[in-house]
Amino acid sequence: MKKLHVATGNPYDIIIDRNLLNSCGTYIKPLTKANRVMVISDSNVFPLYGESIKKSLENTGYQVFTYTFKAGEEQKRLSTINEMYNALADNGFTRKDLIVALGGGVTGDMAGFAAATYLRGIDFVQIPTSLLAQVDSSVGGKTGVDIPQGKNLVGAFWQPILVLIDPNTLSTLSDKLFADGMGEVIKYGCIKSRELFEKLERLNANSIIDDIIYDCVSIKRDVVQNDEREKGQRMLLNFGHTLAHAMEKEHNYSTLTHGEAVAIGMVMMTLASEQNNLTPTGTANRIARLCEKYSLPTADTTPIQKIVRSTSGDKKSAGNAISLIILKDIGCSQTYKIDKKDLLQFIAPKDKM
Numbered sequence: 001m002k003k004l005h006v007a008t009g010n011p012y013d014i015i016i017d018r019n020l021l022n023s024c025g026t027y028i029k030p031l032t033k034a035n036r037v038m039v040i041s042d043s044n045v046f047p048l049y050g051e052s053i054k055k056s057l058e059n060t061g062y063q064v065f066t067y068t069f070k071a072g073e074e075q076k077r078l079s080t081i082n083e084m085y086n087a088l089a090d091n092g093f094t095r096k097d098l099i100v101a102l103g104g105g106v107t108g109d110m111a112g113f114a115a116a117t118y119l120r121g122i123d124f125v126q127i128p129t130s131l132l133a134q135v136d137s138s139v140g141g142k143t144g145v146d147i148p149q150g151k152n153l154v155g156a157f158w159q160p161i162l163v164l165i166d167p168n169t170l171s172t173l174s175d176k177l178f179a180d181g182m183g184e185v186i187k188y189g190c191i192k193s194r195e196l197f198e199k200l201e202r203l204n205a206n207s208i209i210d211d212i213i214y215d216c217v218s219i220k221r222d223v224v225q226n227d228e229r230e231k232g233q234r235m236l237l238n239f240g241h242t243l244a245h246a247m248e249k250e251h252n253y254s255t256l257t258h259g260e261a262v263a264i265g266m267v268m269m270t271l272a273s274e275q276n277n278l279t280p281t282g283t284a285n286r287i288a289r290l291c292e293k294y295s296l297p298t299a300d301t302t303p304i305q306k307i308v309r310s311t312s313g314d315k316k317s318a319g320n321a322i323s324l325i326i327l328k329d330i331g332c333s334q335t336y337k338i339d340k341k342d343l344l345q346f347i348a349p350k351d352k353m
């Protein structure tokens with residue numbers, strides 16, 4: 001078992017262990033005085049693990065309710081949250097009760113947002129089952145939903161009281177969803193750890209996945225602890241994301257996974273920072289090779305003008321400026337502020353202009 005402590009305003013632990021799903025109630029019990037627990041999950045994940053989670057919670061003495069929504073990013077919207085509020089209110093959930101988020105990033109983000117807002121905030125536990133959620137979205141307290149204008153534009157910072165990661169759940173993941181998570185894993189290497197990046201180059205991540213999860217979560221823990229509300233350092237976690245969000249939007253959040261879009265975004269941004277002499281030549285190529293190794297795309301057919309136009313609603317923009325995340329080198333990142341009107345010029349390949 002591996003354990004990490006996150007010293008945010010409301011501190012919490014992250015526990016990584018195989019088979020911990022079956023005993024989740026034991027981990028949760030000391031942390032809450034809840035009578036009722038709402039397990040929120042989607043139609044893919046609940047059939048796999050829902051009953052064993054429910055059984056463990058019931059054996060610990062909780063009255064357990066479940067709310068399951070249809071799997072898919074397109075469900076990540078306010079109408080689904082509204083259904084969650086109904087399930088909570090109809091079953092008499094009070095402020096001391098608990099939500100358990102069981103599933104991938106979409107489930108964690110939405111269950112977390114319901115927890116942040118129902119009765120002005122109740123406790124929740126994250127049990128992430130996808131690689132993306134285990135290495136990234138379940139830690140750090142970002143919750144929210146998409147609106148037609150863009151991804152995650154409505155949400156709240158709301159930390160879980162516990163994160164339980166069982167790497168056994170990765171065995172039921174499709175290759176595409178494993179690659180989805182690897183996009184974020186590679187990002188952690190790029191922004192903060194040359195050692196992790198080189199480990200991913202040298203070895204097969206799948207065979208050392210427990211260590212990889214630990215590496216990523218401890219990087220994220222360090223960053224979030226220092227900057228819970230994304231005023232500075234936390235922005236580095238958005239490397240590749242400004243362009244990724246724009247591409248995901250152009251693909252209607254369907255054909256391109258988040259991790260795939262992040263992979264393309266990291267390569268594009270690094271090609272741009274190389275041609276602006278901010279990053280050593282060859283860095284983008286090295287990132288692209290690593291992405292390819294883990295079955296991730298490195299380019300997109302969406303015209304660059306369209307991508308840039310759709311970054312206008314990006315959360316990392318302030319007034320007329322936008323903060324880009326670029327690499328000084330593999331394992332070392334920085335923010336780089338430019339005027340929004342110069343973004344196209346910064347990103348578009350010089351030889352094609």
Ligand code: MG
Pocket residue numbers: 136184241258262
């Ligand atoms: Mg992300």
